[in-house]
Amino acid sequence: MSARAALAAVRAAGERARYNFAYLDERTKRMIRRAILKAVAIPGYQVPFAAREMPLPWGWGTGGMQVTAAVIGPQDVLKVIDQGADDTVNAVNIRRFFERTAGIATTERTAHATVIQTRHRIPETPLAEGQIVVFQVPVPEPMQRLEPRESETRRMHALADYGLMHVKLYEDIARYGRIVTAYDYPVIVNGRYLMAPSPIPKFDNPKLHMSPALMLFGAGREKRIYAVPPYTRVESLGFEDHPFEVQRWQAACALCGSRESFLDEVVTDDRGGRLYVCSDTDWCAARRARADAR
Amino acid sequence: MSEAPILRAAGLAKRFGARLALAEVSLELWEGEVLAVVGESGSGKSTLLACLAGRMAPDAGTVEFRTRHEGWRDVHAMSEAARRLLERTDWGFVHQRPEDGLRMTVSAGANIGERLMALGARRYGWIRAQAAHWLAQVEMDAARLDESPLAFSGGMRQRLQIARNLVTRPRLVFMDEPTSGLDVSVQARLVDLLRGLVRRLSLAAIVVTHDLGVARLLAHRMMVLKDGRVVETGLTDQVLDDPHHPYTQQLVASALAP
Amino acid sequence: MYVAVKGGERAIENSLALLAERRRGDPAVPELSVAQVREQLRLAVDRVMAEGSLYDPDLAALALKQARGDTLEAIFLVRAFRTTLPRLGYSLPLETARMRLARRISAAFKDLPGGQLLGPTFDYSQRLLDFALEAPEAPPPAPEAPAVAEAAPSVLELLAAEGLVEAEAEPPGAGEPPDLTREPLLFPAPRAARLQNLARADEGFLLALGYSTQRGYAHTHPFAGELRYGTVDVELVPEELGFPVVVGEVELTECQMINQFAGSGTRPPQFTRGYGLAFGHGERKAMAMALVDRALRAPELGEPVSAPAQMEEFVLAHSDALEAAGFVQHLKLPHYVDFQAELDLVRRLRAQAGEPPA
Numbered sequence: 001m002s003a004r005a006a007l008a009a010v011r012a013a014g015e016r017a018r019y020n021f022a023y024l025d026e027r028t029k030r031m032i033r034r035a036i037l038k039a040v041a042i043p044g045y046q047v048p049f050a051a052r053e054m055p056l057p058w059g060w061g062t063g064g065m066q067v068t069a070a071v072i073g074p075q076d077v078l079k080v081i082d083q084g085a086d087d088t089v090n091a092v093n094i095r096r097f098f099e100r101t102a103g104i105a106t107t108e109r110t111a112h113a114t115v116i117q118t119r120h121r122i123p124e125t126p127l128a129e130g131q132i133v134v135f136q137v138p139v140p141e142p143m144q145r146l147e148p149r150e151s152e153t154r155r156m157h158a159l160a161d162y163g164l165m166h167v168k169l170y171e172d173i174a175r176y177g178r179i180v181t182a183y184d185y186p187v188i189v190n191g192r193y194l195m196a197p198s199p200i201p202k203f204d205n206p207k208l209h210m211s212p213a214l215m216l217f218g219a220g221r222e223k224r225i226y227a228v229p230p231y232t233r234v235e236s237l238g239f240e241d242h243p244f245e246v247q248r249w250q251a252a253c254a255l256c257g258s259r260e261s262f263l264d265e266v267v268t269d270d271r272g273g274r275l276y277v278c279s280d281t282d283w284c285a286a287r288r289a290r291a292d293a294r
Numbered sequence: 295m296s297e298a299p300i301l302r303a304a305g306l307a308k309r310f311g312a313r314l315a316l317a318e319v320s321l322e323l324w325e326g327e328v329l330a331v332v333g334e335s336g337s338g339k340s341t342l343l344a345c346l347a348g349r350m351a352p353d354a355g356t357v358e359f360r361t362r363h364e365g366w367r368d369v370h371a372m373s374e375a376a377r378r379l380l381e382r383t384d385w386g387f388v389h390q391r392p393e394d395g396l397r398m399t400v401s402a403g404a405n406i407g408e409r410l411m412a413l414g415a416r417r418y419g420w421i422r423a424q425a426a427h428w429l430a431q432v433e434m435d436a437a438r439l440d441e442s443p444l445a446f447s448g449g450m451r452q453r454l455q456i457a458r459n460l461v462t463r464p465r466l467v468f469m470d471e472p473t474s475g476l477d478v479s480v481q482a483r484l485v486d487l488l489r490g491l492v493r494r495l496s497l498a499a500i501v502v503t504h505d506l507g508v509a510r511l512l513a514h515r516m517m518v519l520k521d522g523r524v525v526e527t528g529l530t531d532q533v534l535d536d537p538h539h540p541y542t543q544q545l546v547a548s549a550l551a552p
Numbered sequence: 553m554y555v556a557v558k559g560g561e562r563a564i565e566n567s568l569a570l571l572a573e574r575r576r577g578d579p580a581v582p583e584l585s586v587a588q589v590r591e592q593l594r595l596a597v598d599r600v601m602a603e604g605s606l607y608d609p610d611l612a613a614l615a616l617k618q619a620r621g622d623t624l625e626a627i628f629l630v631r632a633f634r635t636t637l638p639r640l641g642y643s644l645p646l647e648t649a650r651m652r653l654a655r656r657i658s659a660a661f662k663d664l665p666g667g668q669l670l671g672p673t674f675d676y677s678q679r680l681l682d683f684a685l686e687a688p689e690a691p692p693p694a695p696e697a698p699a700v701a702e703a704a705p706s707v708l709e710l711l712a713a714e715g716l717v718e719a720e721a722e723p724p725g726a727g728e729p730p731d732l733t734r735e736p737l738l739f740p741a742p743r744a745a746r747l748q749n750l751a752r753a754d755e756g757f758l759l760a761l762g763y764s765t766q767r768g769y770a771h772t773h774p775f776a777g778e779l780r781y782g783t784v785d786v787e788l789v790p791e792e793l794g795f796p797v798v799v800g801e802v803e804l805t806e807c808q809m810i811n812q813f814a815g816s817g818t819r820p821p822q823f824t825r826g827y828g829l830a831f832g833h834g835e836r837k838a839m840a841m842a843l844v845d846r847a848l849r850a851p852e853l854g855e856p857v858s859a860p861a862q863m864e865e866f867v868l869a870h871s872d873a874l875e876a877a878g879f880v881q882h883l884k885l886p887h888y889v890d891f892q893a894e895l896d897l898v899r900r901l902r903a904q905a906g907e908p909p910a
Contacts, residue, residue: 155374159374159378161412163408163411164412167397167407170400170403170404170407173418175401175440239416240416240418241418241419
């Protein structure tokens with residue numbers, strides 16, 4: 001054993017002695033679970049909760065991590081993605097955190113995971129009953145940029161007074177001829193609450209509608225939890241004559257040839273060369289593996 | 295004017311600390327009727343307007359509005375949701391400063407269309423056509439539909455605020471000194487416009503003003519407030535031509551003085 | 553083929569190793585001990601305790617060492633540790649009137665019961681670099697002050713007894729103070745919640761806001777009624793005993809501002825208060841906090857809310873250094889999915905406007 005490995009072992013033993021399973025103490029987890037239950041009972045409603053300080057900075061997924069810590073058990077299999085990818089530093093860091101503090105199994109395969117914590121994407125592989133998707137939410141209030149006073153937006157939610165949100169969409173069309181919101185595109189959940197789906201591209205919005213999986217949203221810095229229970233209606237805002245639309249690409253994925261996934265643009269040189277690849281690394285890898293097998 | 299009152303208030307009182315802002319004010323307003331509330335600043339007229347419009351709870355007294363479907367309803371006893379619904383359907387509120395009643399960062403069209411969208415309108419083309427129609431009703435060029443109110447003069451902003459209120463065809467409009475921030479020539483045109491709209495749409499309105507000229511041009515009836523109490527009330531021409539209370543006489547005399 | 557830059561385990565591990573190396577610096581220079589930080593960089597330790605909301609000088613010193621002297625990073629470490637601790641109970645309210653004073657000044661009275669006590673302060677130190685400190689130092693012992701026999705009641709209580717300053721009473725219907733480390737902050741917030749928020753707020757933010765009130769943005773006509781720093785006993789009532797026992801002591805800085813108040817319809821003219829409290833020796837923090845506390849009381853006192861320091865949601869939602877630092881720096885995280893969506897949109901809009909495609 002190298003000196004560094006020995007040191008790491010000593011540290012790990014020390015940590016396990018001082019920290020609870022999945023980092024948070026059980027009382028805190030109970031508090032978070034109560035908030036989650038309330039959120040599930042009132043789909044789309046932002047439940048205030050006493051977000052704890054986490055060992056990650058506010059704004060870096062503390063809300064999602066607390067929700068994951070509260071719902072995860074020793075039998076769970078965790079997948080963590082950022083921008084659709086399992087191997088970005090941020091995703092790796094959060095996955096390592098749960099490996100280290102909960103000692104649970106992790107996977108990159110969407111279909112194998114029981115809990116998927118995500119930042120900015122919903123996996124391309126269709127979700128199944130029994131899966132939980134945990135979204136990291138930077139700004140839970142969809143009207144915050146239009147009305148920064150929280151006391152006022154809470155009242156607007158209470159009264160389902162959402163004219164303001166449509167004013168924004170109207171203004172987009174009047175100015176640009178189309179709705180220009182491309183991500184964090186507002187939705188109405190179960191015909192009642194206006195909800196920010198977190199900064200997923202609007203391409204992913206249809207995956208929220210009637211999903212068999214439970215969708216949980218955690219905003220740590222803003223101290224809110226909300227939820228879309230399985231098989232719940234989720235409608236993206238729009239006008240009858242300017243309906244909600246998702247992005248389409250001319251190109252296919254340069255690696256797997258997919259034409260139905262969300263593509264990242266990659267700049268390949270300084271002469272304007274670029275190509276497109278799947279943002280969902282697991283989806284892309286699985287397609288390539290199947291192609292190789294054939 | 296119809297045969298039925300649309301708004302009635304009884305025994306309104308309001309106190310701010312030691313100061314009595316409103317005492318024993320009662321009134322009835324009829325459908326299609328315009329009532330001017332006049333008095334000097336500090337007379338309680340803005341407090342009265344706020345109490346009538348449900349924006350401030352009186353210490354005593356009641357305010358009732360005859361709704362379309364549920365008959366008389368106590369404005370201060372109804373739920374906030376019900377009152378907000380009234381505020382964006384059957385009522386209008388024109389602020390003295392148009393900036394207080396407009397969204398200054400979105401276009402004129404979005405300002406007018408907001409109430410419609412809040413009520414569930416979801417056809418962009420129709421909302422836009424309605425906005426253009428009401429812009430024309432307040433005698434503004436439809437070409438300015440996509441412009442921000444920031445580009446408008448004070449008089450145009452006030453017209454836009456009025457159009458924003460009228461788009462749901464309210465039955466009752468509250469106006470708080472609607473012309474007082476404007477130049478004299480602009481004032482005259484706006485009063486003219488308001489008079490036409492009120493008649494054409496048979497709106498009931500309560501207009502708070504310190505300007506007896508505005509009251510004479512717009513109002514069927516007027517009410518004179520002093521120190522929170524009603525000192526005189528009657529048909530506008532009667533009150534102005536033959537004021538009984540010394541305070542009204544003084545107001546009329548000072549308004550007539552060059 | 554080029555594939556998008558992805559991080560991964562090894563990059564993180566290497567980064568941590570580099571960080572550890574930088575932390576140690578030149579190995580030829582003796583390593584700093586936690587005790588040295590605790591004893592010799594005490595004011596940094598105090599700030600970490602105050603904003604970390606954990607009174608533990610050893611942990612704060614350890615955090616400062618681990619954070620390479622970055623105060624915010626050290627506060628972060630302390631908070632992340634604090635959050636895992638169970639709350640075993642609540643102490644009785646601290647009796648700051650019974651503080652064992654190290655320093656106590658009033659700018660409102662020349663003399664007062666208990667006297668003025670200058671204590672250790674930079675205020676009259678002239679701020680000349682002391683090159684003698686370049687060599688190891690052994691300062692001569694400070695002259696021993698005679699023990700203060702006289703009690704030193706708060707100046708404000710003396711004035712309150714005459715009705716000149718508002719009584720320090722709980723507002724009607726205040727109920728139990730909330731615990732912001734256990735409950736979310738909701739608006740409008742009671743003063744107890746506001747004070748908790750300000751007590752752990754970023755010193756720089758409070759300083760700037762407090763300063764703004766002195767420059768006309770919600771002027772509150774403040775006097776430093778009293779500023780005291782010293783040691784206070786912490787008392788707890790164990791359930792099985794039923795009477796208070798002293799479980800320890802903490803060093804505190806307390807500031808009570810006296811502010812003019814013209815009176816309103818419901819209240820006669822009298823002086824009002826702003827309150828500031830910080831762990832350790834933190835006068836700048838306590839004074840700025842007191843200014844902001846008073847400014848935030850505008851609605852309660854019937855004053856118009858027009859300046860940033862008076863806006864409860866603005867102040868309380870932006871006061872926490874960790875929330876601010878985290879969210880500002882989260883922009884370092886990848887945003888390429890969102891950026892991709894925007895890029896696509898701007899291309900379409902440009903095409904629509906007749907620009908050649910990029």
